[in-house]
Amino acid sequence: MKKSSIIHHPSSITLNIPTKVGIFDSGAGGLTVVKSLMEHGLFDEIVYYGDTARVPYGTKDPATITRYALEALEFFKNFDIDLLVTACNSVSAHAIPELRANAGFPVYGVIEPGILALENAGLPHSSRILVLGTRATVGSGRYQRGIKELGFENLQALSPSLFVPLVEEGIFEGAILKSTLDYYFKEIPSPDAIILGCTHFPLIADAIRDYFPNRPLLIHSGEAIAQHLERNGCKPGITEETKLTIFASENPDALKQIAKKWL
Numbered sequence: 001m002k003k004s005s006i007i008h009h010p011s012s013i014t015l016n017i018p019t020k021v022g023i024f025d026s027g028a029g030g031l032t033v034v035k036s037l038m039e040h041g042l043f044d045e046i047v048y049y050g051d052t053a054r055v056p057y058g059t060k061d062p063a064t065i066t067r068y069a070l071e072a073l074e075f076f077k078n079f080d081i082d083l084l085v086t087a088c089n090s091v092s093a094h095a096i097p098e099l100r101a102n103a104g105f106p107v108y109g110v111i112e113p114g115i116l117a118l119e120n121a122g123l124p125h126s127s128r129i130l131v132l133g134t135r136a137t138v139g140s141g142r143y144q145r146g147i148k149e150l151g152f153e154n155l156q157a158l159s160p161s162l163f164v165p166l167v168e169e170g171i172f173e174g175a176i177l178k179s180t181l182d183y184y185f186k187e188i189p190s191p192d193a194i195i196l197g198c199t200h201f202p203l204i205a206d207a208i209r210d211y212f213p214n215r216p217l218l219i220h221s222g223e224a225i226a227q228h229l230e231r232n233g234c235k236p237g238i239t240e241e242t243k244l245t246i247f248a249s250e251n252p253d254a255l256k257q258i259a260k261k262w263l
């Protein structure tokens with residue numbers, strides 16, 4: 001029997017509110033999603049698993065990413081979770097159907113919520129949209145297809161691969177970051193909105209936004225999935241203190257140290 005809070009409403013409808021979520025990422029980056037879920041107070045308990053031994057996923061092919069994701073799913077089956085969120089955009093781009101077919105509990109990716117967050121922002125369809133993600137995410141075309149279906153035609157997708165190691169090094173500002181931003185962005189016109197389609201990019205969100213003089217709207221996977229879960233039955237503020245347990249395929253202590261810094 002799954003652990004969940006049972007809320008009795010006056011109308012005598014009984015709702016089961018999920019209280020324990022599994023968060024999966026290729027490494028540390030998914031902690032940005034953990035942070036948003038904690039800020040929204042959506043879950044009593046978060047079980048986080050980062051596949052630190054095999055990060056990055058964003059440079060790997062779809063079959064490898066799917067195999068790794070299915071292995072992580074087996075790990076989560078030990079924890080009686082109510083639902084699983086794949087914080088990793090690269091996994092969300094390639095492995096959601098396979099995860100859903102094998103999970104036995106709901107599985108959410110972050111791409112659909114990111115696209116819905118753009119829709120909810122209410123920008124005119126003439127707006128210029130920039131999608132940033134790993135090679136695996138951008139190569140899947142998932143964001144691009146979804147955004148075009150919303151009616152946005154003025155769209156560009158980029159894989160600024162050097163952002164991931166910079167964030168892993170804790171470089172969130174300064175000259176190295178500035179010249180890396182220049183390297184990727186100097187030729188492109190200022191976007192009106194940017195999809196931060198990689199777990200690591202929220203940590204350099206300010207630098208990305210400030211690079212462009214018009215300070216574009218940023219869509220952050222963590223915020224997008226938190227709002228999406230709220231629309232799908234999770235209740236904000238069910239807890240003020242979320243219990244977080246962190247697992248990693250290699251060096252969990254290093255991941256716990258990063259969590260202390262980032263959260």
Ligand code: DGL
Pocket residue numbers: 025026027029030055056057058059087088089090091134137164197198199200
């Ligand atoms: N977590 C990955 C993502 O959001 C970024 C890091 C990686 O390449 O594994 O796509």
